[in-house]
Amino acid sequence: MTAISNDPSIYETPGINWRRQIRFGLIGALSTAFISLAGMPVGLDGRSIIQPVLSMGYLSLLWVPFVFASIAGSEVVLEGMAERQRSARDLWAGALVGLGSSGGVVLLMILIQNFDLRDPLVNWSPQLLELLSFDRSAAFGMVIWLVLGTFLGFLGGSMHVVPQKFRSATLTVCLSVFGVSVLETFLTDLLEGFGLEGLTDLVYYKRGGLEVLGAVAVAALALAVPLIAGPRVARVKTQVIEMPSEERRRVNLALLAVSAALLFVLPFFLGKITNELLANVGLFVLLALGLNIVVGLAGILDLGYVAFFAVGGYTTAVLTSPNSPGFSPELPWPVALIAVVILTGLVGLFIGAPVIRMRGDYLAIVTLGFGEIIRLLFLSDWLSGWFGGAQGITNIPGVNVGIATVKGTDPRSVFLLVLVFCGIAIYVSWRLENSRLGRAWMAIREDEDVAEAMGVNTTNTKLMAFVVGAVLASFSGAIFSAKVGSIFPTSFLMLVSIIILVVVIVGGMGNITGVIVGALVLIGVLGGPKQPGLLQEFSQFKLLIYGALLVWMMLKRPEGLVPNVRRTRELHQEEFLQDAWLKGEIDTDDQEGTA
Amino acid sequence: MATTHDGKPTSRVLWVDRFLALIRITFVVLISVGLIAFVAQQIDPQNPLARWLNPDATGLTAPQFKGLLVTGLAQGAMYGLIALGYSMVYGVLGFINFAHGEVFMVGAMSGMITSNKLAEAGLWEDAFVFSLLFVVVTSILISTATAVIMERIAYRPLRGSPRLIPLITSIGVSFFLQNMSVVLLGPGAKSYPSLPSWLSQKRSLLGFEIEGTKLVVLLTAAVSMAGLWFLVERTKTGKAMRAVAEDKEIAALMGIDVNRTIVTTFAVGGAMAGVAGILWGILFRSVIHTTGFLPGIKAFSAAVVGGIGNLGGAMAGGLSLGAAEATAPLVLLEPLGVDGVSQLRDAVAFAVLIFVLLVKPSGLFGERLSEEDRA
Structure with missing residues (x-):
């Protein structure tokens, strides 16, 4: 508030x-109790962040007081x-929230000691109690939790009191230590590839x-690098921005x-596990780029x-595998790919045409229905003469290059193969985004009626989106079946659609970089529907x-982690x-950023 | 007449329309051929018309058909109860609450927990009716609470945002609730305690051999439906709900607390889903975290089939969808020569949804939506 009078009591x-503080304290308490009962502390305890001090299990609870x-x-x-x-009162407010959050843990410990609810709640176990009391007596654990929670809440509250510089430094340190720890498999693998095992042994x-x-070193590095390199990078950046557009x-x-x-050079320095993960x-990324369109x-x-992923995968399997039950031409993969693209495009048209006129939300459910119908058909005995039913199709040969x-x-x-196709998909997406078709898509997204009035053929344009998306997904399906070597209906649950949707939304709808970042962060770290990520311990929680x-x-x-400028404006128009x-101005600046 | 940018006149009939017409005709032809073949089989299995498409066809006996129909109707009544929640929320807020199927699952899960606890204490056998009532009430309370909390946390902040945003959010909520059940209660299927034999034995009624459980399901659905009708049509709360569904702003001007009415809508939908959850438990006696997904989608289909926003339509849609999915595989698909038809039940339910949306998007009994929701 602006000061109206000089009466100091107003400032004080x-x-x-x-x-609000109390409410957040209570929500924090519920969150910690839920996280404990969900089994995160026990399930994630095996993964340590900083060796004897902090494990992922404890971190799953400790972030709550601080962040809340x-x-x-x-x-x-x-x-x-x-x-x-x-003022200092903010610190105490933070401490209150922290106390509330850790109060959830303490309350849960008391309840576990006195009642046995293990029958419905699978994680209501002595093991959890033991972990929560730090392998000592329960009373000791409770005191520690309350102190720790209050302290972390205090720190969290202090984030608003200290200057901005300090705040961002804390954030950098926390994130970099956490990040380096999470990326352990990847970094070890990479450094080994360059013959720098000594460094990994030092840090991990x-x-x-x-x-x-190692953690201290990482933190120091995270603080030092921006200090030393920051101004230089900024200078180069301004230099580039000020260059003439041609240059x-x-x-x-x-x-x-x-x-x-x-x-393209990177894979040669990486080990098997990391390559598999990146593949x-x-x-x-391929699927998400398609859905992004x-x-x-x-x-x-x-x-x-x-x-579309399923159709791509199954078509490849039928055309290339000698074990395909019905029709087995055993084509080489690249030839099969042409058929796959044509067929998936047609399936895209076939699914798209009936749904294209429906209301947006009906369309969502009906496409979901089509997705399930296609999976059920691949699974059914009726078509098992073609697709093998639940036995699937095995013995799919790889890609001979x-x-x-x-x-x-x-x-x-x-x-490497995936990289090539990702390159193609990125190029296609990028060119389409700035094409006549891409602008028509965005016009439809913003307002279909207006787009139609402006002369956009909405039906054909929307169908094109379906077809292009389908073709990109079919690339992924074709590579998937060559990679895995066998294909089953269980690989194509509705779950996969939702996970791709999460990737697109978390990354940033309508933004190519965003989608790639989303896939790296979610699939790379947490893992896909069946594929493990860097944090394998998370598989049951992902x-x-x-x-x-x-x-x-x-x-x-x-708008996602990496927002698309135009999309952000639509979402936050008001x-x-x-x-x-x-501000007393109506924003006439319609210049589009190229985020 | 409209022209394209290079001046050619565009045809009013697009190829998509032709394609859609083709799909509609195919649907109708397939259904008619299947029905004709079925009728031919019923008259005489050696009939050339019956043997033409499926030489192994045997047809159905009358008791078989009746059994299928009763099973379908009982499940359909359950879908109808869930569909009411979809329909009411769609009518009021204009979005598909994808997570409603999960509210149903939460109801079935809490019913499983309380009934097993009661069975442990010996009350389930000794005082069955009382225990069942207790189970129903707790499960209604829990699923109502789930629905209300869901509205408060996930949907209320999004009111007035673009249409697809709350739908995507509800997908997230659904995913969260499903997996919450996995991490809290464990991933496996869990079973209800066994029912007393007087409940599950078959009785004959109006020429139908009907199991007691199915009778209970049908009766409960009828009673709940009557209660809901009374609430919506005869009470002040119901009037407020109808007003909010028609126009939120004007309802607010008329002194109706819109937020409270929306919460009531979610609560009533949640309560219906809780009842449906217990009915699921009685019918199948087994529940798993994915229990809510398929019935949820089918219930939404039922709401669309009956005309979204139309409560009587939702129940009627549920019953017809249940009957269709139980009988269609054997009545339509088997005569067409499809193998392993019982695997295609779920596909039939989705096909019904697609068919209705193609032929009559406003549902069989007409949708009741305000202008802005219809857009």
Whole structure:
């Protein structure tokens, strides 16, 4: 609030919204109790972040007081209003939230001691109690939790009191230590490829997790690098931005070429596991890029997207495998791919045509129905003469590219093949986005009636989105069946469609970079429907996290991690208009960023 | 007449329309051929018309058909109860609450927990009716609470955002609830305690051999439906719900608390789903975290088949969908010469949805939506 009078009492009674603090404390308590009962502390205890000090299991609880306190302390400052003066009271507010959050753990411990609810709740176990009391007596554990929670809440509250610089430094340190620890498999593998095992041994503990010294080193590095390199990078950046557009384009192209070349060299330095992981990520990048065209650009919510993946996979299997039950031409993979593309395109038309006129939400459910129908047909006895029913199709040969055969047993080659197709998909997406068709898609997404009035043939345009999306998914399906070597209906559950949707939404609808980031973060770290990610211990929780993430993203950041400028404006149109109104200007700047 | 950008006149009839017409005709032809072949089989299995498509066809005996029909209707009544929740929320907020199937699952799960606890204490056998009532009430409370919390956390902040946003959110909620059940209660299927024999034995009624459980399901659905009708048509709350469904802003101007009415809608839908959850438990005696998914989608189909926003339609849609999915595989597909037809039950349910949306998108009994929701 702006100061109206000089009466100091106004300054000294900062309006902390205590009800909000209490509410967040209670939500924190519920969250910690839920996380404990979901089995995260026990299930994730095996994964250590910093060797004896911190394991992922404890981290799954400890983040709650800190993050909730800092969220509870944040306030929306309206345009034209001054920010409230922060004081020591904010620290105590944070501590209160932290205390509340850890209170959930303590309450749960008391309940576990006195009641036995193990029958419905599978994680109501003495093991959990033991873990929560730090392998000592329960009373000791409770005291530790309360102190720890209050302290972390205090820290969380202090985030609003200390200067911005300090806040971002803390964030950098936490994220980099966590990140380096999560990326352990990947980094070890990479450094080994370059013959730098010594470095990994220095930083990581033998059986996983960072050494304490290693963590300190990582934190120091995370602080030092921006300090030293930051100004220089900023200078180069401004230099590039100030260049004439012709030259800038050349620099951008050169950068792109260098990074593409690096990506193609990368697999040769990586081990089997990491290559396999990245190949899986690549398959999902392909799928997500396809869905991005349908959902992100054209605004059609297709919940049966897995159908195209399935058709691509099954067509490849039928055409290439000698074990295909009905029709077995044993074509080489590249020839089969042509048939796959044509067929999936046709399936895209066939599924798209009936649904294209429906209301957006009906369309979602009906595409979901089509996705299930296609899976049920592949599974049925009726068509098992063609697709093998539940037995699926096995013995699918790899891709023969002359010098080598791309097969699941050689993840490096699979990754390279996936990279090539991702390159194609990215190029296609990028060109389409800025084409007449792409602009028509976006017009339809924003307002179908207006688009039609402006002369866009909405039916054909929407169908094109379906077909292009289907073809991209079929690439992924074709590579998938060559990679795995056998194909079963269980690989194409509705789950897959939803996971691809989460990838697209978390990354940023309508943004190519966003989609790739989304796939790397979600599939790479947490894992796909069946494929493990870097955090293998998370496999039983990943779907829960995907669900929560989807809700959270929709509520807080519907434009995704890497937002598309135009999409963001659509989603926050009201806020933008309000801001413009408050500033006394109507924003006429329609320049599009190229995010 | 409209022209394309290079000046050619565009035809009013697009190829998509022709294609759609073709699909509709194919649907109708397939259904008629299947029916004719079925009738021919019923008259005489050696009939050339019957043997033409499926030489092994045997036809159905009358008791078989009646059995299928009763099973279908009982399941359909359950779909109808779930469909009411979809239909009411769609009528009021104009979006598909994808997670409603999961509310049903939560109801079935909590019923499983309480009934097993009662069985442990010996009350389930000793005082069955009382225990069942207790189970129904707790499960209604829990699923109502789930629906209300869901509305508060996930949907209320999104009111007024673009149409697909709450739908995507509800997919997330559904995913979350499903997996919450996995992490809290474990992944396997869990069973209800066994029912007393007087309930599950067969009785004959109006020429139908009907199991007691199915009778209970049909009766419960009828009673719940009557209660809901009374609530919506005869009480002040119901009037408020109808007003909010028609136009939220004007309802607010008329002094109706829109938020509370929306919460009531979710609560009533949740309660119906809770009842349906117990009925599922009685019918199948087994529940797993994915229990909510297929019945949820089918119930939504039922709501669309009956005309979304139309409560009587939702129940009628549920009954017809249940009957169709139980009988169609043997009545339509078997005579057409399809193998392993019982595997295609779920596919039939989806096909019914697609067929209705293609032929009569406003449902069999007409949808009741305000202008803005219809857009």
